[in-house]
Amino acid sequence: MTITRKAKMILEKDYRISEVDPRLYGSFVEHLGRAVYGGIYEPGHSRADNEGFRDDVASLVKELRVPIVRYPGGNFVSGYNWEDGVGPKEKRPRRTELAWRTIETNEVGVNEFSQWAKKVNTDVMMAINLGTRGVDAARNFIEYCNHPGGSYYSDLRVSHGVAKPHGFKLWCLGNEMDGPWQIGAKTAYEYGRLALESAKVMRGVDPSIELVVCGSSNRAMSTFAEWEATVLDLTYDEVDYISLHTYYGNRDNDTPNFLARSLDMDQFIDSVVAICDYVKAKRRSNKTIHLSFDEWNVWYHSNEADSQIEPWSIAPPQLEDVYTMEDALLVGSMLISLLRRADRVKIACLAQLVNVIAPIMTETGGSAWRQTIFYPFLHASMFGRGFVLQPIVKSDRYDSKDFTDVPYLDSIAVLCEESDALTIFAVNRNLEGGLEFECDLRGFHDYRVVEHIVLAHDDLKATNTARQPDNVVPKANGKAEAQAGQLKALLPQASWNVIRLAKSCL
Ligand code: AHR
Numbered sequence: 001m002t003i004t005r006k007a008k009m010i011l012e013k014d015y016r017i018s019e020v021d022p023r024l025y026g027s028f029v030e031h032l033g034r035a036v037y038g039g040i041y042e043p044g045h046s047r048a049d050n051e052g053f054r055d056d057v058a059s060l061v062k063e064l065r066v067p068i069v070r071y072p073g074g075n076f077v078s079g080y081n082w083e084d085g086v087g088p089k090e091k092r093p094r095r096t097e098l099a100w101r102t103i104e105t106n107e108v109g110v111n112e113f114s115q116w117a118k119k120v121n122t123d124v125m126m127a128i129n130l131g132t133r134g135v136d137a138a139r140n141f142i143e144y145c146n147h148p149g150g151s152y153y154s155d156l157r158v159s160h161g162v163a164k165p166h167g168f169k170l171w172c173l174g175n176e177m178d179g180p181w182q183i184g185a186k187t188a189y190e191y192g193r194l195a196l197e198s199a200k201v202m203r204g205v206d207p208s209i210e211l212v213v214c215g216s217s218n219r220a221m222s223t224f225a226e227w228e229a230t231v232l233d234l235t236y237d238e239v240d241y242i243s244l245h246t247y248y249g250n251r252d253n254d255t256p257n258f259l260a261r262s263l264d265m266d267q268f269i270d271s272v273v274a275i276c277d278y279v280k281a282k283r284r285s286n287k288t289i290h291l292s293f294d295e296w297n298v299w300y301h302s303n304e305a306d307s308q309i310e311p312w313s314i315a316p317p318q319l320e321d322v323y324t325m326e327d328a329l330l331v332g333s334m335l336i337s338l339l340r341r342a343d344r345v346k347i348a349c350l351a352q353l354v355n356v357i358a359p360i361m362t363e364t365g366g367s368a369w370r371q372t373i374f375y376p377f378l379h380a381s382m383f384g385r386g387f388v389l390q391p392i393v394k395s396d397r398y399d400s401k402d403f404t405d406v407p408y409l410d411s412i413a414v415l416c417e418e419s420d421a422l423t424i425f426a427v428n429r430n431l432e433g434g435l436e437f438e439c440d441l442r443g444f445h446d447y448r449v450v451e452h453i454v455l456a457h458d459d460l461k462a463t464n465t466a467r468q469p470d471n472v473v474p475k476a477n478g479k480a481e482a483q484a485g486q487l488k489a490l491l492p493q494a495s496w497n498v499i500r501l502a503k504s505c506l
Helices: 055-062 075-079 110-121 136-144 150-161 188-205 226-238 256-258 262-282 325-340 372-381
Strands: 005-012 015-017 027-029 067-071 096-097 102-104 125-128 170-173 210-213 241-248 292-297 345-351 361-362 366-368 386-390 394-395 407-417 421-427 435-441 448-456 481-483 486-491 495-503
Touching: 005 226, 005 407, 005 421, 027 292, 055 361, 055 366, 067 345, 075 241, 096 407, 110 125, 136 150, 136 188, 188 210, 188 226, 210 226, 226 241, 226 262, 241 262, 241 345, 256 325, 262 292, 262 325, 292 325, 325 345, 325 372, 325 407, 325 421, 325 495, 372 421, 372 448, 372 495, 394 407, 421 486, 448 481, 448 486, 486 495
Parallel strands: 005 435, 027 067, 027 345, 067 125, 125 170, 170 210, 210 241, 241 292, 292 345
Antiparallel strands: 005 394, 015 386, 096 102, 361 366, 386 407, 407 421, 421 495, 435 486, 448 495, 481 486
């Protein structure tokens, strides 16, 4: 039986949350599994360029218009010696990599990655190792990367064939340092002190950088909130952003509950904003700390397969989640959550980019294709730049195992003034039928629907694979219509919708 639900939204042209920082559409490449080796880099592949980077993968990355990519980890960074990845490739050591229990060949290091980043028109968000290392390595590394020349490490870079400094602007002070799984995990006090002293020397070398301090690994950590408060208290004056990470799964196959998980993300963001502002108030500071949601995605499909992987292999297929239609819906909602708090979330990284819990998959020696989650990210990155409008939403609701009052409609809108374009992103969480959607467009009387893109599939478990890369693809077949400031649409059952409006010339 089909059950149609209803929702209404009001948008007012001048009621704005914030301008979107384009870095909200960042991503992440870790030395993990086949993200680097067999992913972005595969010398010998028919589509590899002279440096060994795959052109087919690079074009899919470019399609996503990712403005920043976090590198090289992740858990990997907490045991990483950056010196292993520079200089002549034949002299680089092979190391046991303890985070993921593999062998790291170091064929790709900071200089190669920076070259790849240029190829795909992105900036690098560099992370330093605060697990096994500290102040000294941080100082040397930033000197190698950002100092023009005339000093030991900058001259070393020049001797490696990189005359111009990389000038990386955004740096992460370690990764998930609260997690017991982290190499060199620390208490909040231990980490806060180390992050502060590392930040000071890094800014000493390059005062123009921005720094991200580690928040909790997720909202369920027992130290959550206390960790943020302690770390920020110690580092407040030296850092610009605090990190948030979250991954969701549908292990018990409870899709209504799974689709509601973005409500947890909303609460996580609101809580971290509150903690930042509590520390600000306590310190009588005028400075505001912003949020870097630098790991977020769905992650659970590959857990079982990963437990079978033989340790100490090179670039094994790890964390290779094959995403479903329902995963794309949650990713769409997570993007809406990030946009909803664009006033405070300035950076976000979809974790990750290629092969490892990624929108882009490859076969080693074979093709590259778009996973289901590629599409909501693509649409948000393409059409979600400008000003986020403050929506008023009235929607039918449901209760699930972990959430009450879940609105069937999850929606946000972004106005690009330069092109007079208004885009409404909307997820219909109703699994039993369509959603009758009405939107009162105040101040947009002369706007008409240009296109209503829909991503939906009869089977919520449908995936895209090497053999069937276009099984789940968006279609511009939605029927939204707008007249005199009133928009009406029937959002199909369990769908991701992009309703694009533009000022009419008539
Ligand atoms: O993205 C995969 C892993 O998830 C990262 O290495 C780590 O930071 C997080 O736990």
